[in-house]
Amino acid sequence: MMTDLSRRTFIKRVAQMAALAALGPMLSEVYAAEPLADDLDWQKAPCRFCGTGCGVVVGLKGGRVVAVQGDINSPVNRGLLCAKGYHAGGALYGRDRLTSPQIRKNGKLVDVSWDEAIDTIAKHINEKPDTFSIYGSGQWTIGEGYTAMKFIKGGLRNNHIDPNARLCMASAVVGFIKTFGVDEPSGCYKDLDECDTVITWGNNWAEMHPMLFSRVFNRRSAGEKITYIDLATRRTRSTDAADHYMEFVPQTDLAIANCICHQLLERGTYDKEFVNSRVVFKTNDGKPMSLEEYKGFLKDYNVKAVSELSGISEGNLRLLGDTFSDPKKKVLSLWCMGMNQHTRGTWINNLVYNVHLLAGKIGKPGSTPLSLTGQPSACGTCREVGTLAHALPGGRVVKNADHRKHVEDVWNCEPGAINPKPGFHTVRMFEGLASGEITGMWVQVTNPAQTMPNLHKNLAHAEDRFLVVSDVYPTVTTRLATVVLPSALWVEKNGVFGNTERRTQQWFKMVNPPGQARDDVWQMIAVAHRLYELGYENMKDRNGNFLLSVYDDAGKEIEAWKWEVFNDPAVNVDKALFNEYRQLTLLKHKDIAPYDVYVKSHGLTWPVVQRSDGTWKETDRRFVEGEDPYVPAGEGISFYMSKVDKKSAIAWARPYEAPPEVPDAEFPFWLCTGRVVEHWHSGTMTGRIKELHQAMPKAYVDMNPQDAKRMRLRDGDWVQITSRRGKIKLQVSLLGRSIPAVGSIFVPFFDETKLINEVTLDEYCPMSKEPDYKKCAVKVEKLS
């Protein structure tokens, strides 16, 4: 790698000097006298942080990252970045980086050798393989997720693997599968350039997906007319740009979506041709229903009734009806955690699809629903590789015998090796950890002791179990760990991420990780190989060889468990893993291209198929004839993965259902939690970046000024927030980052000194198993 860098620098300088020499000897002498102090090497990568997946270029000098700029050639962000992206390089250099493996001895974490750490983990697993689990992340690279999958599902065979994406995208996934028969959006970011109306469903994209927000509102700056409707439970930076702010009572989004459908059918303004040819209706429990029956179901969702339930005026509900009734309007719906972290997350995803299906506003440029992802590779790794308790790579599931066989063949494991019984999903896995059903857990690239809901319950006894934590900094989770493994971060390793719009983006290792820190992929392969050496049978493939073997381009085995081999710049384990995984992406038409194609691109949106001339073509809009190669000619828009008839989507008659916990006399406030623009998740990386930390050093509670006045609270006053599960002390912020609706508060979760998740509820959507971090009941008391 390094030799490569210096070679490029050299070529650049030679070219420069040649150009100058042409101008005459004197001039080149003058130029040569000045050292090229600012001469950097630049390499491309996707941003480390959010699911937008901006392209960055990383400036390197002396083996260090010294600058980060937006990649002008990236089709995602076209050169712009948010504050986190610009400062991503700083995340590598916090002074307390973990640089040595550690094992808890007599209650204290002490430095040990890698050998001792790997040996300790392998021996523990060898004793209790059935109750050992991996808890991973939507920030895992594709190679990391794929390795973890093979480790658990091919090796330990208990299927106990789930990622933090369960807490973030699971409702979107089940929503897609229920409506379209297959996961992930049909739309893409180009729709942001074409829409004339944007509706956000509980989504503060000005802070959470700022580059997508800019992409739309730069068009407004340029004079285009964009109507923005902000459906929300608090006023945010996004609201500043809104033409219509519609504040609704939490959970009534279910009724609002049904109300729009009701209006489309009542007025007869739905897209009749599209609905007749591409939509079938089903009752909530899955029985076929006619359009007339569906219309009957919607009767309860008339404007008057829904206005009373939701708090949105009848006029505004009609405005929503008008918007979707107008066949000329190009309406883009966007959402993220507001709809996904919801005890009826799957339903609300289905319902928003109903609105777009009835209006015929799907798969058209600028007129489509687009589910946004939170994490940089929630799509690429968790959803496509399938690092979920029930899933297998490429949209397969463990319950399906054919699917298991495909994967067993690619992994070359014994026929029948993969267990048909799904493992524990996230909340269940932590309940198991608390109860002892799970005896050991390996946590990678996430910080559950800060981010799980209802921490007192879900992290109880975590320190009594065999907890392995791979991370880059000390976190609240490493404090509970038995073994801590120091990991390589972002451009300290090779990687591939997949973002919201199905864009797969590759990067190379650019700098060395500090001290003893090593790649998460290597850590897993090394432990698996030690298990193999210990004689653990299931780490053998059909031929008795090591199950997690990787092979180079020539088909020769790479001894990847040896660090000196893995770390050799001439060896690229990530490439070998990616090219192996690729074979499994074709079944559900999520085709990805060979690794080398991504090396030369700024990411490609799948399906990526090879044309007759050998080049690879990406797909902007899925299910659309002319764009998606899998849509048969003459079909226009076809949901070809439909379980009904290979072309129709299902509109589900999902009712409104009250949330499990609502404010009452004792706990009178709604609590909503979330992120802020400066910080990424639990703040372990962004909290170590000076510029981001000083801008947002600690958590606070946003309150509505009316509530504050009633309770005689002023800006900066300390309050105690208490739920049935826990309590926390915070300072009040009035007219700050957001203004919650009267009777509700908002608290960000990035601050490890103020764990709002001790207060949150861990009730989850029964279909997606995704918890609701956006609503529970609390009381607020002034502290003197």
Next chain:
Amino acid sequence: MNPLRLVTAAITTAALSVWFIGCGSEAALVTVSDSTDYIVEESSTIKESSTAEGLSAETSLSRDGFVFDHLPTRESRRAFYTAPPVIPHEVGDGDRECLTCHLQEKKFAGRLAMATPHPELKNCQQCHVRGASPEFMGSKQLSVETDWIGLKEPTEGHRAHAFAPPMVPHREFLRESCLTCHSASHPNENMRLDHPERVNCQQCHVQDKAKTEIIVP
């Protein structure tokens, strides 16, 4: 002169002084009817205000040496050269009206609000985060322990010879509008431009591609 006229003249001069201060001897090229007296007076006030408290450290007088000795302050405002500067003044979390002051250059209270070179990007605080606030709700722990060393500011734009126009030492992306930063009233003399009437900057000042162009292999 009646009082009203005086006020009008003062306003005119305030607007024009931005133009004048950097023009030096070329100021005479601009005709501003009978308000010349006030311009002279006004421009000297601006000079003073631009070196007022908080900005004086940035001002370099050693123009001949082309030394950018304002660097310590400028560097403290961003993580590395070309990173978005943090907001160097108090700003409430609810204050989202940055462009009220930063759309066009404004001076007040001894400070200069520079114009943004990219006014079409309106969600300012997605890149420029709060930086100067000495405390946040009573919290003073604003520093972090880091070994980050960002790209340093260039010492100067390269010149082929002593009389050649300096090359542009930075990327032009997001900085296409040269005069917003190379404003005649910039507190740092080396950033100032003494010939703003020649609007086509890049005809003489070419980009130093060798140093600034990002070539991704």
